Amino acid sequence: MSxxxxxxxxxxxxxxxxxxxxxxxxxxxxxxxxxxxDVLDRVGLRKQAEQAVFTVTRxxxxxxxxxxxxxARAGSAGRxxxxxxxxxxxxxxxxxxxxxxxxxxxxxxxxxxxxxRPSASEADEACEAPEPVLKAGLEIGLPVLGVPEVLGGxxxxxxxxxxxxxxxxxAHGDMGLAVAALxxxxxxxxxxxxxxxxxxxxYLPSFTDGDVPAAALALTEPTVLxxxxxxxxxxxxxxDGGYRLDGLKSAVVRGAxxxxxxxxxxxxGSPCLFLVESSTxxxxxxxxxxxxxxxxxxxxxxxxxxxxxxxxxxxxxDGSTYTECVRLxxxxxxxxxxxxxxxxxxxxxxxxxxxxxxxxxxxxxxxVAFMVANIAIELQAMRLLTYKAAGHVAAGKDAARSxxxxxxxxADKGMQIGLDGVQLLGGHGFVKEHPVERWYxxxxxVGVMEGSVMI
Numbered sequence: 001m002s003x004x005x006x007x008x009x010x011x012x013x014x015x016x017x018x019x020x021x022x023x024x025x026x027x028x029x030x031x032x033x034x035x036x037x038d039v040l041d042r043v044g045l046r047k048q049a050e051q052a053v054f055t056v057t058r059x060x061x062x063x064x065x066x067x068x069x070x071x072a073r074a075g076s077a078g079r080x081x082x083x084x085x086x087x088x089x090x091x092x093x094x095x096x097x098x099x100x101x102x103x104x105x106x107x108x109x110x111x112x113x114x115x116x117r118p119s120a121s122e123a124d125e126a127c128e129a130p131e132p133v134l135k136a137g138l139e140i141g142l143p144v145l146g147v148p149e150v151l152g153g154x155x156x157x158x159x160x161x162x163x164x165x166x167x168x169x170x171a172h173g174d175m176g177l178a179v180a181a182l183x184x185x186x187x188x189x190x191x192x193x194x195x196x197x198x199x200x201x202x203y204l205p206s207f208t209d210g211d212v213p214a215a216a217l218a219l220t221e222p223t224v225l226x227x228x229x230x231x232x233x234x235x236x237x238x239x240d241g242g243y244r245l246d247g248l249k250s251a252v253v254r255g256a257x258x259x260x261x262x263x264x265x266x267x268x269g270s271p272c273l274f275l276v277e278s279s280t281x282x283x284x285x286x287x288x289x290x291x292x293x294x295x296x297x298x299x300x301x302x303x304x305x306x307x308x309x310x311x312x313x314x315x316x317x318d319g320s321t322y323t324e325c326v327r328l329x330x331x332x333x334x335x336x337x338x339x340x341x342x343x344x345x346x347x348x349x350x351x352x353x354x355x356x357x358x359x360x361x362x363x364x365x366x367x368v369a370f371m372v373a374n375i376a377i378e379l380q381a382m383r384l385l386t387y388k389a390a391g392h393v394a395a396g397k398d399a400a401r402s403x404x405x406x407x408x409x410x411a412d413k414g415m416q417i418g419l420d421g422v423q424l425l426g427g428h429g430f431v432k433e434h435p436v437e438r439w440y441x442x443x444x445x446v447g448v449m450e451g452s453v454m455i
Contacts, residue, residue, distance in 0.1 A: 062286040063256070065278035071202050079197040095387040097165060105165045111140060112173025120174035123295035124438055129180035137181035142166070143212045146189030146455070151200055152208030153192065160393035163455030164335040164386060171339025175442040176295030178336060182453045183253040187215035189454060190262050190273070190325065194315035199275065203260060213259040218249035218301050219326065219451030228326055228450040233303065235265040235272060241310040243267070245274060245303045253452050255285045255299030262314060263303065264451065270319035275312045282306035292441035327403045328393065328454040334386040334406045335455070337414035337446040340439050341379045344421040347436060348372060352424055371420050378413040385409050390455065411447035418443035
């Protein structure tokens with residue numbers, strides 16, 4: 001069933017007809033707008049006639065940040081912003097997606113299969129996500145998945161579980177493109193979770209009015225034995241109440257295009273988050289192509305005497321907001337690992353059944369069959385641990401332990417699944433004719449990436 005056909009059953013133009021304000025219905029409405037536009041035709045699973053290369057390892061670049069739009073200051077400074085409530089606690093241990101969540105997964109999976117997967121190889125080679133692909137993601141509502149409905153988003157309750165399901169579905173298409181598509185929504189989600197009224201009313205309208213800015217979380221740093229909870233980037237209070245930021249951030253998604261950054265820095269001994277507009281003096285962007293997740297256009301962000309006002313502090317100054325951001329980011333990366341690992345399993349299973357050696361399919365060899373079985377077993381464990389962590393977050397429970405378990409499993413086993421996928425294809429696993437080598441490179445990022453995306 002195509003993405004267009006998936007929109008048609010139920011209600012006018014395929015949009016559920018109830019006057020319900022459920023978030024999934026609004027996502028379907030966004031998908032309906034996508035179906036009526038020519039975005040899919042432009043993406044078209046056809047090669048882009050002209051694709052600007054964002055960065056190439058042979059050349060690279062370093063430049064000042066892009067000129068930001070004018071974010072008009074609004075709202076009352078100091079007043080708490082709107083928050084989405086936690087999902088109700090049923091007391092039943094059931095990680096099965098709800099009917100609405102499953103409908104969302106089905107639709108996003110169609111987008112990932114029809115748009116992301118065919119564009120993945122070229123995007124990986126060019127280190128850039130094609131603009132039509134990103135626009136299609138905007139039109140299905142990805143940036144506002146975690147934004148409260150009262151602020152123009154689609155969330156009536158904490159959407160951590162839905163966010164994990166969406167990240168998994170997108171990564172099944174391609175992890176690099178998934179990260180590029182999810183980055184703006186991660187910043188919008190951070191504003192919805194921790195922003196003051198002034199911060200929300202200043203920045204969130206840009207994410208909900210259709211002209212969504214590129215935005216990025218910047219937590220990772222290129223230092224040996226980097227500890228995300230002890231950033232080397234510093235924030236120093238100024239006499240006027242503002243802050244001076246100095247440091248270097250790496251793995252910043254689409255940094256050259258980003259108009260708003262959420263930067264992690266240490267303030268008075270505690271890690272904190274700061275909102276930094278790209279037009280702020282002292283910011284410099286440098287290309288930072290990596291081994292994997294190349295379609296996300298990773299960059300380094302240099303902060304040299306960057307001065308921001310007091311209102312730029314996002315959330316609490318005691319480190320609690322920063323810690324929660326790290327946990328939500330780790331769950332998002334776990335979901336990405338699950339989606340990519342599922343892609344590996346789905347690819348190698350028919351391959352080993354069809355590939356013959358010594359007169360029979362190689363799947364008949366126990367060593368091959370057991371390796372595929374182990375991928376399936378470890379993948380299911382990764383999925384259950386990730387869902388449990390996301391479920392704890394959605395219900396407002398302490399997710400520290402469940403997140404740590406999911407992170408450990410997905411980082412270790414995800415990398416092993418990528419390695420086994422390459423091994424099962426033999427010589428074909430080493431060449432770019434097959435996508436498994438790209439998935440292997442992407443899965444290695446799960447254990448080292450911090451921030452960039454969150455649910």
